Amino acid sequence: QVQLVESGGGVVQPGRSLRLSCAASGFTFTNYNIHWVRQAPGKGLEWVALMSYDGSNEYNADSVKGRFTISRDNSKNTLYLQMISLRAEDTAVYYCARDYGDTQVIFDYWGQGTLVTVSS
Amino acid sequence: SSELTQDPAVSVALGQTVRIKCQGDSLRTYYASWYQQKPGQAPVLVIYGEDSRPSGIPDRFSGSSSGNTASLTITGAQAEDEADYYCNAWDSSGNHVLFGGGTKLTVL
Numbered sequence: 001q002v003q004l005v006e007s008g009g010g011v012v013q014p015g016r017s018l019r020l021s022c023a024a025s026g027f028t029f030t031n032y033n034i035h036w037v038r039q040a041p042g043k044g045l046e047w048v049a050l051m052s053y054d055g056s057n058e059y060n061a062d063s064v065k066g067r068f069t070i071s072r073d074n075s076k077n078t079l080y081l082q083m084i085s086l087r088a089e090d091t092a093v094y095y096c097a098r099d100y101g102d103t104q105v106i107f108d109y110w111g112q113g114t115l116v117t118v119s120s
Numbered sequence: 121s122s123e124l125t126q127d128p129a130v131s132v133a134l135g136q137t138v139r140i141k142c143q144g145d146s147l148r149t150y151y152a153s154w155y156q157q158k159p160g161q162a163p164v165l166v167i168y169g170e171d172s173r174p175s176g177i178p179d180r181f182s183g184s185s186s187g188n189t190a191s192l193t194i195t196g197a198q199a200e201d202e203a204d205y206y207c208n209a210w211d212s213s214g215n216h217v218l219f220g221g222g223t224k225l226t227v228l
Contacts, residue, residue: 040180045155045163045206047217059215075183095162105208105217108174110162 002026002109004096009114021078022096029077033099036081038092086118122196126220129133132197133228140192140223142207152207
């Protein structure tokens with residue numbers, strides 16, 4: 001069955017870095033765009049970044065541009081999110097989500113999320 | 121505009137019908153998808169495309185779209201439908217994703 005498993009979250013001080021991973025299984029990883037989505041405590045969902053199926057295109061939300069980098073290793077069926085210069089407002093549960101859509105976004109499978117807490 | 125707008129909260133009596141709306145300029149070009157999220161859980165896709173449901177989603181959930189507005193309708197709401205509902209879609213550029221602010225559904 002399709003599974004997405006995030007890891008790498010934790011408590012980090014402001015200004016420090018963290019790398020999240022999303023391990024995929026149960027489907028052909030190279031056929032799908034994958035996204036990162038986050039949710040601050042008690043808040044709504046916020047799209048963070050997209051990596052195309054073949055790694056040729058990446059897009060980031062303005063709120064993380066220049067600080068977060070999305071990448072993928074198709075040989076390991078894994079998506080990454082490298083986060084630098086972390087701020088308190090980056091505190092959130094980070095989800096990876098598979099995009100089933102072609103001309104529209106359809107997040108058909110989500111991971112369980114990994115919590116990132118930015119605090120001194 | 122670069123946003124999707126949802127009513128923050130909606131309530132429905134048990135067994136009645138409720139419509140949750142999502143408005144945004146990009147919806148004139150792109151279909152919205154809808155997600156249900158219960159406390160402490162990851163979101164779950166409930167509607168996508170013009171009106172498609174993933175396997176396992178009850179047929180009381182349906183979708184529609186007109187102009188800049190997408191709607192999620194629950195016909196015969198059940199207690200287990202109480203949750204937060206989010207819409208999402210491409211923005212007008214087609215390379216950034218928008219989420220609505222979410223609608224908290226209460227089943228009375």
